[in-house]
Amino acid sequence: MRRFLxxxxxxxxxxxxxxxxxxxxxxxxxxxxxxxxLALFISHSMTLVHLFFQIFVLFLLTVPIITMxxxxxxxxxxxxxxxxxxxxxxxQIVFAKFAASMSLIVLMLILSSAYAIVLAIYxxxxxxxxxxxxxxxxxxxxxxxxxGLLTSALTDNQxxxxxxxxxxFLLLWIIDEYGYLLPDPFDSLLVNMSLSVHFKPFATGSMYxxxxxxxxxxxxxxxxxxxRALAWR
Amino acid sequence: xxxxxxxxxILVLAATALVxxxxxxxxxxxxxxxxxxxxxxxxxxxxxLFALGLQLPLRIAGSRARAMLYNAALxxxxxVVVCLANVAMFRHxxxxxxxxxxxxxxxPQFGSVLDxxxxxxxxxxxxxxxxxxxxxxxxxxxxxxxxxxHFHFSAVDIxxxxxxxxxxxxxxxxxxVVEADGRRVVVENTADLAQMAFATLxxxxxxxxxxxxxxxxxxxxxxxxPHFHYSHVETLRGHETPGAxxxxxxxxxxxxxxxxxLTTLGYTVRAIALTSLSxxxxxxxxxxxxxxxxxxxxxxxxxxxxxxxxGGRLLAMIDPEFPLQGGLGDLFGTLGLASDPATVIxxxxxxxSDHDKVAVPYYxxxxxxxxxxxxxxxxGGGAGGRGRRALARRCRRPDKTIPAGLGRQQQLRRQxxxxxxLKRRSRCRDGEVVGRGRNEASSQTAILQPRATDHADQRPDxxxxxxxxxxxxx
Numbered sequence: 001m002r003r004f005l006x007x008x009x010x011x012x013x014x015x016x017x018x019x020x021x022x023x024x025x026x027x028x029x030x031x032x033x034x035x036x037x038l039a040l041f042i043s044h045s046m047t048l049v050h051l052f053f054q055i056f057v058l059f060l061l062t063v064p065i066i067t068m069x070x071x072x073x074x075x076x077x078x079x080x081x082x083x084x085x086x087x088x089x090x091x092q093i094v095f096a097k098f099a100a101s102m103s104l105i106v107l108m109l110i111l112s113s114a115y116a117i118v119l120a121i122y123x124x125x126x127x128x129x130x131x132x133x134x135x136x137x138x139x140x141x142x143x144x145x146x147x148g149l150l151t152s153a154l155t156d157n158q159x160x161x162x163x164x165x166x167x168x169f170l171l172l173w174i175i176d177e178y179g180y181l182l183p184d185p186f187d188s189l190l191v192n193m194s195l196s197v198h199f200k201p202f203a204t205g206s207m208y209x210x211x212x213x214x215x216x217x218x219x220x221x222x223x224x225x226x227x228r229a230l231a232w233r
Numbered sequence: 234x235x236x237x238x239x240x241x242x243i244l245v246l247a248a249t250a251l252v253x254x255x256x257x258x259x260x261x262x263x264x265x266x267x268x269x270x271x272x273x274x275x276x277x278x279x280x281x282l283f284a285l286g287l288q289l290p291l292r293i294a295g296s297r298a299r300a301m302l303y304n305a306a307l308x309x310x311x312x313v314v315v316c317l318a319n320v321a322m323f324r325h326x327x328x329x330x331x332x333x334x335x336x337x338x339x340x341p342q343f344g345s346v347l348d349x350x351x352x353x354x355x356x357x358x359x360x361x362x363x364x365x366x367x368x369x370x371x372x373x374x375x376x377x378x379x380x381x382x383h384f385h386f387s388a389v390d391i392x393x394x395x396x397x398x399x400x401x402x403x404x405x406x407x408x409x410v411v412e413a414d415g416r417r418v419v420v421e422n423t424a425d426l427a428q429m430a431f432a433t434l435x436x437x438x439x440x441x442x443x444x445x446x447x448x449x450x451x452x453x454x455x456x457x458x459p460h461f462h463y464s465h466v467e468t469l470r471g472h473e474t475p476g477a478x479x480x481x482x483x484x485x486x487x488x489x490x491x492x493x494x495l496t497t498l499g500y501t502v503r504a505i506a507l508t509s510l511s512x513x514x515x516x517x518x519x520x521x522x523x524x525x526x527x528x529x530x531x532x533x534x535x536x537x538x539x540x541x542x543x544g545g546r547l548l549a550m551i552d553p554e555f556p557l558q559g560g561l562g563d564l565f566g567t568l569g570l571a572s573d574p575a576t577v578i579x580x581x582x583x584x585x586s587d588h589d590k591v592a593v594p595y596y597x598x599x600x601x602x603x604x605x606x607x608x609x610x611x612x613g614g615g616a617g618g619r620g621r622r623a624l625a626r627r628c629r630r631p632d633k634t635i636p637a638g639l640g641r642q643q644q645l646r647r648q649x650x651x652x653x654x655l656k657r658r659s660r661c662r663d664g665e666v667v668g669r670g671r672n673e674a675s676s677q678t679a680i681l682q683p684r685a686t687d688h689a690d691q692r693p694d695x696x697x698x699x700x701x702x703x704x705x706x707x
Contacts, residue, residue, distance in 0.1 A: 090291060091287050126332055126333045126334075127333075128330075128331030128332050128333055129331055129332055131331065132331040180389075180394065180397075192319070192323075204337060204372070205330065205331040205332040205336075205337055206328065206329070206330060206331065206332075206337040206376060207328070207329040207330075207331055208326055208327070208328055208329075208379065209268070209269075209272045209322065209326055209327045209329075210319070210322050210323050210326045212272075213272070213275060213318070213319060213322040214319060216276070216279065217279060217315045217318055217319060218315070220279060220280075220283045220315075221311055221312065221315045223283075224283060224286050224287065224311055225308055225311065227287060227291070228291070228304055228307060228308065231291035231292060232291075232300070232301075232304050
């Protein structure tokens, strides 16, 4: 556990000493603030549903930027050999990078909770959908970071890693749109692979345990494959 | 983390998965509780497999091709396990509506129809993607389909897939096509789940039930098909609420709306004249006598009596001011039924400013048919209109006792929207308020219902009015 914590501190330092984290947070809050204000003035409804869908799309675009450097950069700078020769195992390395990336995303979500607080000050929002929306976002982010970590482990080039993960995210975002082209039961299979199909119920205050299971299993699968990819290369 | 601790952790997870799985399989917790336990078991099992997978050797001895094959096999195996785990979870799904007012849960009447399904029903909804109400209906139907294995739902954007719409015969936006056992019911231009529930009931009917309306005694049974039309009015609920401004217009005294409601539920309505028949037709599932104005001949009553003796069903809605004499009175007398001059007052739903004109806007969950109604019988009110003033001193309710007193009288008047006169010598018997008066034989019955705000949601804008003031059913 001490090795894992040491690796986590190293990753957190690497993340928060670079300008990427701050630029990402600033851009994220700027876009969210604009969306929140616009949605509030137009719809006059005390809901964050629109915001959750915006964050969903923003995560698809920003998570590859966060994860692209995690392993690919270590390889490019040839620091991976140092890491792998240390007493830390591949599993600990992958978990530490995953936890560090998640901490940045959780920080972004915590800062975005200011909008919920504004709603609470000036009204009486329905907290159920707000909590379920944030739960969905955390689960979604975990799955995205896992997949991003996997693509970063598969290549030495950060740009390729980012493009690869972005392609996977975009494909999984729109895959349900083409479900009707396939015969039964492949259409259901395709639709159930979609990130948005599993996220939408969370945003609107509906929670299915299958959706929770989908994100949890996707996260575990991607972390497992990341460990294997790191060891193989 | 030491290797020994890892294996201990895996063993704990395996034990947890087994315990939760066994508890879930025991079915002592209901379906929902069992599925929650299965989810706990699923989580523990997945974590165990994940931990086991991480324990596998990262590198194997041999050539690079062999190592690649090994890693590829592991990756494919992991993907297959994850797919199977998701399918298993899908079979034991649990739905949690996190909203305060359960807005994401389908309406109870739709849920009750789906709960009663014993065979497969499929609903294809050809929705308009720019119609907010249609999208809400689609979302609720998706929720319903995920909760009920017999209900199969598919949503089709009619603009994206016009060929599919043509194949189903859908010509308009928001068309619901309900299919079961080769039968098909089409409901056009609807975002109302109640209409879809009625369509589901209709498609499940293997035999069409016939409701025979008796004519020939001045009943308001129309000769031809029911006449009504839909109109639209502006309401405070705006255009966001489905059907908020839809108004069904028709003859206020006729039975057009009743016929429409019965047809919506899948019944066939037919008029019969007893004078021209030798027996009530055997295909009549129910015979309805609604609002006779003239007395029955003994032969007509005999036909009804024979029909009831054969196990037939009769619905009689008699105006309280219509004297039950002659053949019909004798028939009811033999059945042990009597018609009291009574007025049913519904403070929520009435037509215009006439409180004695009951408007029944929405049939299945109407508040008056609820079990928690307050039924007050006042005796000794005298004849005629005086009896309308119910005598009520105390009316026992599960949670409330209404006391006597002048201030309370005024409060009750405001609450029940019709004159309530309290007498100190009234008493409460078996949940009914009984007032002592001079004439015990003459009784008045009124159903009192508070002006409860929780019923306001059921108030429709389409008023369907039936001028019936008394009802007897056998």
